[in-house]
Amino acid sequence: MRAIRLFFFVILAAVLMLLAAANRDLVTISLLPQALAPFAGGQWSLTMPAFVALFLAMVFGVLVGLVWEWLREAHIRAESSRRAHDLAQLQREVGDLRRTHAAPRDDVLAILDESARKSAATPTASGATLPAPR
Known part of the structure; x- marks a missing residue:
């Protein structure tokens, strides 16, 4: 070249x-x-x-x-700038949502989720077919 x-x-x-x-x-x-x-x-x-x-x-x-x-091409540059601004705003919103979603939830829900995980992890007794307590 x-x-x-x-x-x-x-x-x-x-x-x-x-x-x-x-x-x-x-x-x-x-x-x-x-x-x-x-x-x-x-x-x-x-x-x-x-x-x-x-x-x-x-x-x-x-x-x-x-x-x-x-x-x-002035209108094309203006549109590009506007879209870049919108993209930056959407990325900030997604980051805020990710932080909110990863944050600890309500204490009662956290305790219920933890007990459900523990009961699912413990093996049931041989022959016991009772449903898990609620």
Whole structure:
């Protein structure tokens, strides 16, 4: 996988270098139309090599795409956060129920359970078929 990634980056670097070498001519990028430039207080233009303008346009497109996706997925992140909060609350409730269930019960019930365990553990006399006392 690492070799494939390295190969991809080498090919991408070679293509970008060829693109830069082929587009070295200067271009003027105007940020406002010529008719609106006097109202804005001057010339709003930049002169740069064509490959720089192309690379800046690509970077700008990637940034716009990232922001667009971040805004589009905001409701998904909010839902995930809400579900994580609900999950944490349910886990706390389950822990409380486990502690409550494992806690000692009423003393009378504990004595009855203990006597029932003892009577079940003691062997009955040979031939005795009487029911256990209540």
